[in-house]
Amino acid sequence: MKNIIFLALFCWLGMTWAVAQNAEDEKAVKATISKMQDLWNKHDINAYNGLHTEDATLVNPEGVFCANKTEIVKMHLAANEAYFKFTSLVIDIQKMRFVSPEVALVNVKYNITMTGEATMADGTKANKGDKHSVAILHVLVKKNGTWQISATQVTIIQAPAK
Template sequence: MPATDDRSAVTAVITSLIDAWRRHDADAYGAQFTEDATYVTFVGTYYRGRRDIIESHRTLFATFLKGTRLADEILDIRFYGPDTAVITGRGDSYKGGKPKKPTKVQTYTLVREQDGRWRIAAFHNTKRKPLMEAISFKTAPTLVPASRK
């Protein structure tokens, strides 16, 4: 069973990520990732390495994601040994006051590095398609995840 401190620490990484996004601070955003992290966007773009993540977000914050904030909802945190955690959640970028219902499902793999800090080693973001999901569940009920039954 993970220590409460570890759960708080990995959650704090996600909180720092959201805060860096709010400030459109690509360097602070990228600092939450390991040097060799992988990052897959919902459109399928694959980035490798902290530098790539920082530079892509520097561009995104100045263009397509300008003025946006990040909504994130943690669904599950699992630890695989003392130095590896997997967080599954929902998230989305939004503009304005209140976030809409998150349309993406995200997986973060975090590792505790030698300096004792938790950082994201891999991130995967998938666009959720509720209509397709509902149709598939209706036509093939055995596809419904046990957690939703």
């Protein structure tokens, strides 16, 4: 009987620890996403890119594949000079799930408002006040206790064809 009670207590403590750890990690991942939004809105692209792992990958809405952090930084700096600097961003977390204690999949919606006029990557003109949304899947990994972006896939959200 003592063994059964000990085993039940051990299992209960293990589950309690796992739930507490998951809540702590969820809070940390949310903080990373919030930091992304803040850095974007400050147009601190170097700090924004600092949230990526060295081997991070990114596929942008045009299908351009960046194979590492160096390529992501180059693309983000060029985009900031052209149009990112004329935007403000609100990130809405749609869903988050942990596939392991060190890997989180985070579906987000970037709600972007143009703060000035710019020519977008596809050549279209964007006017001040225009609003755009993109759906993004971020894969975050926990390295040395810090959650970092390891992979990103961006999809433009378009209204259904009429």
